[in-house]
Each structure stands twice: as C-alpha cells, then as structure tokens.
Amino acid sequence: MADYKSLYQEVILDHNKKPRNYGTIEHPSHHAVGHNPLCGDHITVDVVVDEGRINNIAFQGESCAICKASASMMTTSVKGKTREEAETLIQEFLAMATGKLSHENCPHIGRLAVFAGVSDLPTRVKCAILPWHTLNGAFNAVASTSTEAEEDPMHAPIGDA
C-alpha cells in the first residue's frame, strides 16, 4: 500500500505555498488552458520560445496542491531548456506519473521524482499531469486541453455520485 503522506512532501507543500513563475506573460509565443473536469480545476500556461529555447514560462490557476506544485516545478525544470528537451521531459513525467516507467528509468526526471507516488493514486494522477498536458498543448498550438480528452492516454471515465 502506498504511503500517501510521502506524496505531500516538504518540497510539494513548499511549491504549493510559494509557486514559482506564477502569473501570465504579456506576449507569449505559446499559450494553452488546461482543464480537469473532474474537479473543475484549470490552469493556464504561457511560454516564450526564442530560437528553440524556452526563455520564459508562467502558469496560473486554481488547483489542488499536487497540481500547483507540479506546475511550479515544471516551470523551473523547463526554463532555459530547448523545446526538444522539454518535450522529452513531458514524456518522462507522463510515463512516471501513470506508472508506465519507474522514476529510476527516467534519466531527466531529477527532483520531479517526488511525484512518482501519484501513480498509486488513480484519482490524483490527473492532478499531477494537468500542467504537463497543458504545456504539451501549448507547444502543439492546442489552445484548450483537458485531462478527459479523447486522445489522453489517461482517459478513464470516473463516475460521480
């Protein structure tokens, strides 16, 4: 059984309380809004890519601690990286969070390994991956993305009563 407490580690709580790169950017080269219809949470991601490199990135939105910390740590991880590097990281993060790869097998994951625990919490995986989905949507000029989108590998109907 997963130790749920391990998910709410200091680093996640800290990024939740003091999110980095929080806000919007005036003239982003890429922008997207991500929705999690299960809880009504949404975040925006603004990116400035210049000559293939992420010069600036910001996010904003109402969300749970897992989502906010994931977004905050995503921005600090990809800032200054090339778009290709960021895309590799997106794939690794999605694979780790959905339990397809263990974090040891994600060479670029680094401190983002604190999110490995969500793979044991099916209802919380979507919270962690929403920012990464949204960044991916921004890169691919999908203005609005959703964790419930058809093409989402995590798409799973979750009932509500």
Place this chain on the structure above:
Amino acid sequence: MSANQTTQKIRSTSAFDVERIRADFPILKLKVNDKPLVYLDNAASSQMPQQVIDRLVYYQTKQHANIHRGVHYLSEVATSEFEEARRKLQRFINANEDREVIFTSGTTEAINLVMHGYGRKFIGAGDEIILTTLEHHANIVPWQMLAEEKGAKIRVVPINDAGELLIDEYEKLFNDRTKFVGVTHVSNALGSINPIKEMIAFAHARGVPVLVDGAQAAPHTKIDVQDLNCDFYAFSGHKLCGPTGIGILYGRAELLESMQPFKGGGDMILSVTFEKTTYNTIPHKFEAGTPPISAAIGLGAAVDYLSAIGMDAIAAHELDLLKYATGQISSIAGVRVMGTAEHKAAVLSFAVDGVHPHDIGTLLNQEGIAVRTGHHCAQPVMQRLHVPATSRASFAFYNTMDEVDALIAGIRTVQKIFT
C-alpha cells in the same frame, strides 16, 4: 460547564444502540491504510447489512428463475418474491397501490422514465419546466434534453446563502406555460431539506404535476407519498442499504396510465403482432425486459431491515450526528461549513482555508476516512457558492460520535500539514 461536558450531553441524547447495528455491517470492520474504516460517504452509496447479503445469497441459491413467464416451480417462487418486494416498497413509502411502484435501475433511470413517458407526451414548444438550483445532474440533464427536443424552457428556483430554496421566487416562476416541476427532497451537496409538501400543494393548485427526487431523502426519513401528495417520487436502492442497479419510481396510477412506455420489449406488452402491439398494464408497461430480480428482492430486504430499526429512530440518530459534527467542525478556525439550512439532513459540506478539497480527500483517506470531494454532480450549487468543489462528509445511522471525532482530528491533521 466545560466544553467536554457539553459534548457528553450532546452525545447522549438518543438511546440508539449503534454498536449493535454496526455488527450487522461486515464492511465496517475493514481497515484502510491500517486504520479502522470511517465511512462518511453515505450520500454517494451506503453499505449493506448481513441480512440483505444473506437474502441475496438465499435467492441465488434457492429461488432464482425468470419471472412472469414460466409455469414451473422456480419461476413461480421468483415471481412471487419479486412482487412481494414491490409490496414491501409500497408499504415503505405508503403508496396507495402496489402497481404505482415501478422498479427501475435507480433514480437516474426513474427520472428519465418520467421525462420520456410523461414529458415527451405532454410537454411541448414554449412550455416551461421548473427545476431548482439544488438539483443533482440527474434531475437537470434529462429535462434539458427534453427542452431541446421540444423547444420548451427551463426555469430555475434560486437559493439563499444558507442553501435554502427561495419559495417566493418559486411561486413567482409559475405562469400558464408551466407544465412540470422537478425538485429534490434533500440536496445531496448541502443537505438542505426542501419544503416539498408546500411546493407540491402550490403546483397542484395550478394543475402542475411534481416529480420529487428522493435519492437523498428515502434513506434518512420516513416517506409518505400520499401525505406529500407528489405525482412522482424517485429513489435508489444502493443509497438505502440495498444493491446497486435497482431503484424505484413511484407514480400516481392515473398519471402512469396516461403515459407512453419508456422502453419497448418483453414483459411490457399484452400482445404483439407486426400490425399492432398492446401494452401491458402498469407497472409492467414500464418494466421492459428481465429486471434485476435479485436486486429488487434485496431492496425489499433492505427496507425490512430499515423499518425494523425504524425510520424515526434513524432520523433522530443522524440528526444527533449532524448537530455534534457541525458544532465540532465549526469550532475549528479556518473551516467553513457550506449549507446551513435550518432543516438539514446529515450531510456536511465544508471547505478548509488554503487547502483544496482533493488534497483533503487524499489526506483523510490516509487516516482511513472516506469522504467525497468534488462537485457532487451538482455544479449549479457549486457555481452559486462560488467554489469549484467541496469536501463532503455524509452520515448514516451506523456512524458514531467517535467517527465524527476521527473526522475532526483528520481535518486538524490536514491543516497541520498545510501550515
């Protein structure tokens, strides 16, 4: 008097033997994350006592066959047990006749049945349907589908900040295009108990029929459909200590008779030729195909179980739990209760400052406490309260004051983690 003494006093107002009742529910002995399960998600679905489990096993071991069609022994036994279950449900809600009790798959299907059977026949372009802000999506979406198909209009009764319907506004919504009212007896998101008897009388004075969504009321209070004088009353078995896949639509006989069938198939017909089909009488007209026979019989056993305890005793114990929990939770700084209606069922929706409901749900689960977090399929309520979601503890008669204490301690732990 110290706070402790007050607590003692509040905790001992009913002589309800909750420990004896808990012994009937095997699932309540579970441990979750090495902690005793504290199940506070009863508004989503309740747990099943051994008596109902045993009834299901007995049926499958000794009584199963298809109903209403065979002349052999088992078919006769199954048919008579199924119809006996219908009569148990009839008594449970004090319906005038057993043919007014239709087995459906749940509240959702019951409401859809009324939308198709009544709405599509009697509601047309320009007609108006009154619903309330407190409705579950199950009592919104079918009517939206109908309104779209027919060009009808939906009018919505607003609520105040406490989560109470504004009855003056309800009355003002009526005009000569008003053809139908759909209202929830108890709000699943906030617990508000609506004054449906008065609302029904007002609608009837204008010749308008009323459907009551009783999904959250039937498990917690005595229902008397004749006293309420409602036209339709819908509820689900799985919130009533019964199985999933079964629910009830009560309908007044003359209304049911005037309606068109919902689904076509076997059992709902008297005769079929390719030229003409004659429909069966009610309730069978609305029960096409083989029904969930075991689930219906299980639900019959569940209402026997609840009636033996007594719905009044159940309601009294739950009110004690609600009062104690509300008092305790209100004493925590930074916690806000949503839904403070004067008349409330044992549903406690709350928000903790600075902590998202999903984080609360995950952290309480770590303590073995099951609460619901989200919009509770009642997004209009959430929009009205300007929150995306809440955390909701919903109590049943088998919950204890100690479990309330566990919830309160759990919320304090959550706050500690987030400070």
